[in-house]
Amino acid sequence: MRVNGGLGEGMAIATLIAAGQLDDRLIDRVLGLLRELDPAAIFLRWIDEGDAADLRFAGKGRDARWTLEGLEGVDIVVQADEPRWKRLLVADMDSTIIGQECIDELADYAGLKDKVARITERAMQGELDFPGALRERVRLLAGLDERALKRCLDERVHLTSGAETLVQTMRAGGASCLLVSGGFLSFAEPVAKTVGFDRVRANRLVFAGGKLSGEVGDPIVDAVAKREALVEARAQLGLRKEDVLAIGDGANDKLMVEEAGLGIAFRAKPALVEVADAELRHHGLDALLWVQGVRRRDWFRR
Template identity: 65%
Template sequence: MLIATLIAAGRLDDRLLAAALERVPGASFSGWLDEGDAADLAVPDAATARAALEGWQDCDVVVQAPAEREKKLLVADMDSTMIGQECIDELADYAGVKPQVAAITERAMRGELDFAAALAQRVALLAGLDAAIIGRCLAERIRPTPGAETLVSTMRARGAFTLLVSGGFTDFVAPVAAALGFDNFRANVLARDGDWLTGTTTGAIVDSEAKRIALEEARARLGLDAGAVVAIGDGANDLSMVRAAGLGFAFRAKPVLAEAADARLDHHGLDALLWAQGIPRRDWVI
């Protein structure tokens, strides 16, 4: 049997739980993680349970094997995942080109454009922008997704390694990683000419394949198998790393990633990933 973690924070009463069990042939109640919020069900088949419960009554459901349920490596995307914004779109607003940049970002995240080419197009529109605007953008626009800090802090406290990987820029990723408590990060580097952005990047591009490689390198360094890894992202650039993880999540995701992921998190904050790992709220680090 598999574990299906049913999450409906503040709403998971006996009536809703009984209705969920009726929707999945062969399912049974295994126990509460937090009464009223999240419970474990035993289910015979992942596809059937997901089809029956995913999105039903604004619930999130995570179906997995019992082995290695608690993960030892978290690999997370940043923009529209660990934070609620797309940094390049917000920075472009200060340059007066947000509509053009945001349109390219949307197409890239849907997998309609080559990521590296889309990145080059967007960064070129920032040429001549005062680099000091980055700090202003961070302070005024960038906010963590609910549950992000609790997820990272709790996993680290329980011995997991946490890695933030982003197709964005170190100017944003480094401070966000520090604020949320990540162990390490990887991102692109914006080139400068003195105090001004040149409209280019330097070094290798962090694209979908680079994110997968970062996950694999961290996993190998820690001596873990794939089952000990959880990854989460929102767009096409996260496909490879989500597929490489033992448990790959799509967070408020574009269809291309939502269809490929092991689980979707559409209705709750990032701390719901702790319930998915069998960790009750009393053990969260808040």
């Protein structure tokens, strides 16, 4: 388990998020825990009163995370004091920006959802080689009509709470937003357009005669490719590691989450939680704006 790329001794911020439930009693409880690490730990400020607040302390971020984990209904992100605002967001799509695994839902149109979903779950847990598992699942869908993808997108795919608010607010603040997916461009491109991402990287399905051929185009977007996409975007923008926020849910997000200055596991598999800087379990993706110090009044609203 790491915290902010190995954040060691020095000043750090612990952001407490408990929307509608954060009160002085809860803050005092967390301060008491932090003061076991640093007797001079202080309440720094409300970001939004009753929802999110910052505490400041000196010490190891890793120790603070272990100390503060397990508070009911509270998400806690420990990070270096600066920079709070991130200039590049890199996000996984399936079970992160959207609430579904697209290939599982698509398989339902072929009557194979249970079989495909079992393979997906094992791949996300890190039990299977991702490229091999992807090719196996796509082969099972050979012959499925291309129109089923449009139906699946319209009928099954739903955005995760706060996804659009997070992306649009970051874009309005000058950040670049990259959607990376081990899924398919047929879903990722329309999702990216709807949410507001300005960059997208995903796998390409191969069609023959208006039906899925059972093949997926090379190169496969796997864990390594996700990290490479992050590094490439970061370099193009002239950013530092600490300027990057990455978020995902599965084992194939580990490398990009580790590569980011702040890596977040979102309702994630244990394999990703182990390497992430923090875990977001109780709130939507817009809570990552509080993590960056942005007050609700400044969030994007459609």
